Amino acid sequence: MISVDEKELLAERLVTGNLHKIRMLVAGLEPDELAEIINSSKDIDFGKVFRVLEPEKAISTFEHLDFDIQIELLDSFPPEQISETLTKISADDRTAFFEELSEDTLQKYLSLLTDEERKTANQLLQYPEDSIGRLMTPDFVSVKEDWTVGQSLDYIRKFGRDSETLNNIYVTDTQGFLIDDIRVREFLLSALDRRVSDLMDRQFVALSAKDDQESAVKAFKQTDRVALPVTDFKGLLLGIITFDDVMDVMEEEDTEDIQKFGGTEALDEPYLKVSLFKMIGKRAGWLVILFIGEMLTASAMAFFEDEISKAVVLALFVPLIISSGGNSGSQAATLIIRAMALGEVTLERWWDVIRREFLSGLVLGTLLGIIGFLRIFAWSFFTNIYGPHWMLIGYTVGFSLIGVVMFGTIVGSMLPIILKRLGADPAVSSAPFIATLVDVTGLLIYFSVAYFILEGSLL
Amino acid sequence: MISVDEKELLAERLVTGNLHKIRMLVAGLEPDELAEIINSSKDIDFGKVFRVLEPEKAISTFEHLDFDIQIELLDSFPPEQISETLTKISADDRTAFFEELSEDTLQKYLSLLTDEERKTANQLLQYPEDSIGRLMTPDFVSVKEDWTVGQSLDYIRKFGRDSETLNNIYVTDTQGFLIDDIRVREFLLSALDRRVSDLMDRQFVALSAKDDQESAVKAFKQTDRVALPVTDFKGLLLGIITFDDVMDVMEEEDTEDIQKFGGTEALDEPYLKVSLFKMIGKRAGWLVILFIGEMLTASAMAFFEDEISKAVVLALFVPLIISSGGNSGSQAATLIIRAMALGEVTLERWWDVIRREFLSGLVLGTLLGIIGFLRIFAWSFFTNIYGPHWMLIGYTVGFSLIGVVMFGTIVGSMLPIILKRLGADPAVSSAPFIATLVDVTGLLIYFSVAYFILEGSLL
Numbered sequence: 001m002i003s004v005d006e007k008e009l010l011a012e013r014l015v016t017g018n019l020h021k022i023r024m025l026v027a028g029l030e031p032d033e034l035a036e037i038i039n040s041s042k043d044i045d046f047g048k049v050f051r052v053l054e055p056e057k058a059i060s061t062f063e064h065l066d067f068d069i070q071i072e073l074l075d076s077f078p079p080e081q082i083s084e085t086l087t088k089i090s091a092d093d094r095t096a097f098f099e100e101l102s103e104d105t106l107q108k109y110l111s112l113l114t115d116e117e118r119k120t121a122n123q124l125l126q127y128p129e130d131s132i133g134r135l136m137t138p139d140f141v142s143v144k145e146d147w148t149v150g151q152s153l154d155y156i157r158k159f160g161r162d163s164e165t166l167n168n169i170y171v172t173d174t175q176g177f178l179i180d181d182i183r184v185r186e187f188l189l190s191a192l193d194r195r196v197s198d199l200m201d202r203q204f205v206a207l208s209a210k211d212d213q214e215s216a217v218k219a220f221k222q223t224d225r226v227a228l229p230v231t232d233f234k235g236l237l238l239g240i241i242t243f244d245d246v247m248d249v250m251e252e253e254d255t256e257d258i259q260k261f262g263g264t265e266a267l268d269e270p271y272l273k274v275s276l277f278k279m280i281g282k283r284a285g286w287l288v289i290l291f292i293g294e295m296l297t298a299s300a301m302a303f304f305e306d307e308i309s310k311a312v313v314l315a316l317f318v319p320l321i322i323s324s325g326g327n328s329g330s331q332a333a334t335l336i337i338r339a340m341a342l343g344e345v346t347l348e349r350w351w352d353v354i355r356r357e358f359l360s361g362l363v364l365g366t367l368l369g370i371i372g373f374l375r376i377f378a379w380s381f382f383t384n385i386y387g388p389h390w391m392l393i394g395y396t397v398g399f400s401l402i403g404v405v406m407f408g409t410i411v412g413s414m415l416p417i418i419l420k421r422l423g424a425d426p427a428v429s430s431a432p433f434i435a436t437l438v439d440v441t442g443l444l445i446y447f448s449v450a451y452f453i454l455e456g457s458l459l
Numbered sequence: 460m461i462s463v464d465e466k467e468l469l470a471e472r473l474v475t476g477n478l479h480k481i482r483m484l485v486a487g488l489e490p491d492e493l494a495e496i497i498n499s500s501k502d503i504d505f506g507k508v509f510r511v512l513e514p515e516k517a518i519s520t521f522e523h524l525d526f527d528i529q530i531e532l533l534d535s536f537p538p539e540q541i542s543e544t545l546t547k548i549s550a551d552d553r554t555a556f557f558e559e560l561s562e563d564t565l566q567k568y569l570s571l572l573t574d575e576e577r578k579t580a581n582q583l584l585q586y587p588e589d590s591i592g593r594l595m596t597p598d599f600v601s602v603k604e605d606w607t608v609g610q611s612l613d614y615i616r617k618f619g620r621d622s623e624t625l626n627n628i629y630v631t632d633t634q635g636f637l638i639d640d641i642r643v644r645e646f647l648l649s650a651l652d653r654r655v656s657d658l659m660d661r662q663f664v665a666l667s668a669k670d671d672q673e674s675a676v677k678a679f680k681q682t683d684r685v686a687l688p689v690t691d692f693k694g695l696l697l698g699i700i701t702f703d704d705v706m707d708v709m710e711e712e713d714t715e716d717i718q719k720f721g722g723t724e725a726l727d728e729p730y731l732k733v734s735l736f737k738m739i740g741k742r743a744g745w746l747v748i749l750f751i752g753e754m755l756t757a758s759a760m761a762f763f764e765d766e767i768s769k770a771v772v773l774a775l776f777v778p779l780i781i782s783s784g785g786n787s788g789s790q791a792a793t794l795i796i797r798a799m800a801l802g803e804v805t806l807e808r809w810w811d812v813i814r815r816e817f818l819s820g821l822v823l824g825t826l827l828g829i830i831g832f833l834r835i836f837a838w839s840f841f842t843n844i845y846g847p848h849w850m851l852i853g854y855t856v857g858f859s860l861i862g863v864v865m866f867g868t869i870v871g872s873m874l875p876i877i878l879k880r881l882g883a884d885p886a887v888s889s890a891p892f893i894a895t896l897v898d899v900t901g902l903l904i905y906f907s908v909a910y911f912i913l914e915g916s917l918l
Contacts, residue, residue: 030662032681156647166644167626167685184643185625188615203489221710222491224703226626226685243702244683250706251680254713255797261717262793262890263786271798272808276815280822283790290786291827295834297778302844308771315767315774319756319781319898326785327722327749327891331742334721338714339730349731356735363739368750375754385761431721431890432786439778 011041014049023052031057035064047076059088067100068273074109083112090164091137092245095124099134132216133209135249136230136239139163142170143196145179150192165227165242171196178237180204181229206231209238213249218343220246257341260425261334263290263432286432293436297322300443307447311458313386314450317372317397322442324368324401325408326435332357332412333434337426340416350417357413358406365405369398389457396453400446407445408438470500473508482511490516494523506535518544522552526559527732533568542571549623551596551704554583558593591675592668594708595689595698598622601629602655604638609651624686624701630655637696639663640688665690668697672708677802679705716800719884720793722749722891745891752895756781759902766906770917772845773909776831776856781901783827783860784867785894791816791871792893796885799875809876816872817865824864828857848916855912859905866904867897 013025014037026034026049038046038061046069050058062070062085074082086094086109098106098121110118120138127133141163143152152169160166169187171180181204182196190199206229207216219228220243227242256266265282267274301308301318308315336353339345345353373394380390387393412434416426451459472484473496485493485508497505497520505528509517521529521544533541545553545568557565557580569577579597586592600622602611611628619625628646630639640663641655649658665688666675678687679702686701715725724741726733760767760777767774795812798804804812832853839849846852871893875885910918 028662030664030682032683036681153647157649160644160648163644166642166647183625184647185619185622188612188625188643189619190616203487205489221706222495223489224491226702243685243706247680247702247706247709250709251801254717255801258713258717258720258797259793261720262789264790264793267794270801270803271794272804272811272815276818279794279815280819283787283819284823284826287783287786287790287823287827288830291779291783291830294779294782297782298775298834301775301778305771305775308774309768312764312768312771312774315771315777316757316760316764318774318777319760319902320750320753322778323753323756323785323891323894323898324746324750326782326894327746328742330721330889330891331723331746334718334723335726335730335738338717342710342714342729344729345731352731356731356738359735360739360742364743364746367743368746371747371750375757430789432782432789435782435785435894439782443778 007037007040011037011044014038015041015043015045019048019052022049026053026057031060032064035061038069039064039066046073055084055088059085063089063093066273067097070097071105079112082109083114086113087117091120091124091139091239092135092164092241094121095134095136096245098125099129127209130213131209132207132211132213132230132241133238135213135216135241135245136209137164137241138239140170140229140237140240141166142172142237144174145171145195145197145200147196148192149187149190149194149196149199152187152196153192164240167226168229168240170229170237170240171200172237176237177235178204178206178229178231181206181225183225204229206235206237207241208233213246214253216241216246217250217253253341257337257427260427261337261430263287263430286430290432290436294439296440297443300440300447304443304447307450307459311450311454313393313458314396314447317400318443318446320372321397321400321404321446322439323435325404325438325442326431327408328361328364328405329408329412329434329438330431332360332409333416333429333431336413336416337429340420340426345417347417347421350414353413353417354410357409361406361409362402364409365402368405369401372401373398387458389454392453392457396446396450399453400442400449403445403449404438404442407441408434411437411441466496466499470496470503473497474500474502474504478507478511481508485512485516490519491523494520497528498523498525505532514543514547518547522548525732526556529556530564538571541568542573545572546576549596550579550583550598550698551594551623551700553580554593554595555704557584558588586668589672590668591666591670591672591689591700592697594672594675594700594704595668596623596700597698599629599688599696599699600625601631601696603633604630604654604656604659606655607651608646608649608653608655608658611646611655612651623699626685627688627699629688629696629699630659631696635696636694637663637665637688637690640665640684642684663688665694665696666700667692672705673712675700675705676709676712712800716796716886719886720796720889722746722889745889749891749895753898755899756902759899759906763902763906766909766918770909770913772852772917773855773906776859777902777905779831780856780859780863780905781898782894784863784897784901785890786867787820787823787864788867788871788893788897789890791819791868792875792888792890795872795875796888799879799885804876806876806880809873812872812876813869816868820865820868821861823868824861827864828860831860832857846917848913851912851916855905855909858912859901859908862904862908863897863901866900867893870896870900 038044139162141156141160167184169182169184173179180200180202182199186199205219205223209230227240229237230239231237259266263286267282376390376394380386415429419429420426497503598621600615600619626643628641628643632638639659639661641658645658664678664682668689686699688696689698690696718725722745726741835845835849835853839845874888878888879885
């Protein structure tokens with residue numbers, strides 16, 4: 001891996017160097033390193049860099065480039081070179097690239113492919129978005145069970161060159177149905193005259209091409225395999241997916257969850273690359289919804305306007321009390337959303353969750369209640385800021401905090417579960433969303449407790 | 460992969476079945492599937508299940524069990540079996556298991572290992588926590604550059620059995636220094652009489668054993684390798700780490716970030732498994748800090764008590780205004796924290812960030828300001844709720860919203876950057892933390908705007 005400093009230095013040299021120097025420089029870099037340098041510098045003439053790369057390295061580098069640079073680069077190529085590049089990049093990377101294109105551009109590029117490649121590309125694009133089929137590559141090696149290990153290795157040496165990975169070897173029957181998935185290590189460690197059937201245990205994990213990519217992430221986590229076979233619903237082997245594509249999916253999913261949890265729609269593009277206009281759009285939606293929801297606090301406060309004007313002191317603690325509910329709710333929601341994403345908490349265990357959160361809320365609420373009371377006690381000891389009824393105010397704040405924090409934790413923990421039960425995304429119950437819900441109710445709790453405790457004295 | 464229903468059914472049968480039935484059942488399951496079933500059911504007598512497993516499968520299953528079940532299981536074994544189990548599980552899984560043990564138990568288990576395995580275990584445990592050394596396994600295969608491909612394959616067939624992965628073959632010089640890292644596919648695709656040196660490009664990515672595990676995650680993302688070599692600072696090959704361990708690290712890191720972002724310390728254990736007492740402890744810390752911070756709002760409100768008692772209507776909009784600042788700040792903070800975790804935003808680009816957030820804040824604040832004004836306008840059209848000066852109040856709310864939202868986005872985006880600059884974890888600037896910061900300042904902005912607009916009329 002290269003450091004940031006090295007990267008800048010190399011980028012600098014790629015910008016200023018002549019062809020000869022560039023050739024020397026890129027010879028010493030791995031394709032992913034070179035791509036990283038190109039991705040992070042605006043000034044590199046990547047057309048020039050690509051001209052000096054040997055064809056295979058150029059393809060690998062292309063696969064690692066950012067989408068916008070890929071497009072710009074392709075557009076600078078003559079048609080034959082576009083066609084060659086698109087044909088040579090692996091099927092899964094090509095699908096990922098095609099997904100980003102507008103319909104027009106997609107058709108333009110598809111028309112440049114060979115007939116066979118176009119067929120493959122079209123097939124992969126027919127799977128639903130976010131399905132495993134889109135991540136799949138049809139380039140794999142399969143052997144037959146009656147072959148010997150030696151025969152299989154010879155076959156792989158001859159026909160394996162196009163396979164995306166040789167870490168797993170697939171065994172299919174004569175009709176192409178998958179019957180086993182064997183790590184290459186078994187082949188490497190076996191005597192050459194053993195039969196493939198001797199290595200087989202007929203136990204394998206296969207993914208279904210139409211399933212959601214999320215299930216692929218789970219399968220990879222469980223099996224520790226570096227590639228998994230993909231079949232159709234009948235068990236016909238269609239292709240494979242490899243761990244690196246799944247790592248990307250995992251990262252994207254976590255990013256979406258985190259962004260939703262922060263109260264914004266998922267950006268789907270890197271922060272500094274998404275257009276300002278688009279980003280504001282993604283943020284405005286939720287911000288406005290939350291704002292409109294929060295307007296209910298103004299109505300709730302208006303409802304208690306008489307009480308406030310009689311005892312202005314009550315207004316002083318409004319932000320403190322409602323924010324405590326929001327904070328405890330946000331904690332609970334985060335823990336539950338993440339635990340559900342990791343499969344640690346399932347819907348059936350809601351009762352365990354509610355029991356834990358009830359107790360947590362009670363303890364945490366009591367803790368904050370005591371601190372709140374002590375604060376009012378301490379201030380009133382030295383000043384007259386809270387008037388002669390300070391102790392009653394202290395009770396009001398203390399008991400309200402217990403109620404609000406308990407309400408916050410229960411809502412925060414149950415809302416994600418309810419959303420999931422309804423088939424919605426639990427991550428929608430973001431910190432700001434929970435805070436807004438709890439703010440309104442928090443006011444009702446606070447003023448009810450105040451009414452109960454202060455009636456006859458302040459109210 | 461097995462579905463939840465199947466899992467429950469199988470668990471049920473493992474609980475009620477006799478030895479013969481259990482033997483039949485487990486024969487049809489992969490180790491990871493079996494481990495998953497045992498992990499998720501409390502009633503299985505796993506001692507019984509383990510007695511019927513063949514030794515190799517028992518070890519693989521053990522590696523996939525949860526820590527508490529591993530412990531319970533080991534404690535049920537006679538010493539020889541403990542020693543055998545600990546010796547046979549792979550070095551990296553063993554280190555992970557040992558890390559969780561108390562010093563006493565660790566010593567007890569270490570004493571049961573063979574001398575050589577104990578040496579390895581001790582060595583791996585000497586690397587700092589969260590360092591790559593802890594994830595490493597010293598079981599790998601290396602070949603010499605003057606060997607032929609055929610010789611190398613013979614060597615691997617003989618000595619490769621203990622290697623954690625055979626997906627990459629390492630080339631070392633006579634002293635053990637790493638000189639290349641070659642995918643096994645190159646060996647499989649080459650003629651048997653070619654020299655290893657023909658396959659070499661002497662370009663490889665090696666990790667340093669003392670480096671943080673985070674750098675391993677980055678390297679795996681960039682290189683698309685399934686295993687990476689680990690060297691000491693001089694370049695001596697010490698071991699390898701494999702992608703499955705790195706996927707776990709990646710998931711743990713994202714979990715920590717998400718939990719911190721929700722305003723709680725990282726739990727470090729699954730939600731339903733961590734003790735209630737410990738969980739409350741992890742939540743109480745931040746909740747109390749935020750509460751104490753939020754107490755400043757009570758002071759700020761007290762400072763404006765005169766204004767509030769003159770114009771109680773001002774109090775009505777307090778929750779609405781401060782929460783809008785918190786929400787917009789939370790959005791900005793999430794986007795920046797995640798972008799920094801993914802390397803999309805670096806410290807040097809803070810100026811690009813602040814420019815984007817300034818504009819976003821301006822647009823979003825204006826949007827909310829207009830909605831806020833319209834709401835006051837609409838209500839005042841039909842009722843007299845906001846009194847004769849409703850239009851001035853509308854201006855106050857509208858302009859305050861612009862100020863508060865802008866302040867929120869700037870604080871939310873800059874705080875993670877500043878924290879990182881200071882060497883702290885950016886994820887500490889959680890949604891609740893930002894909200895608390897912005898609440899206090901939001902009140903100051905609101906009442907200052909109110910003073911400016913309403914002086915002479917309401918105030």
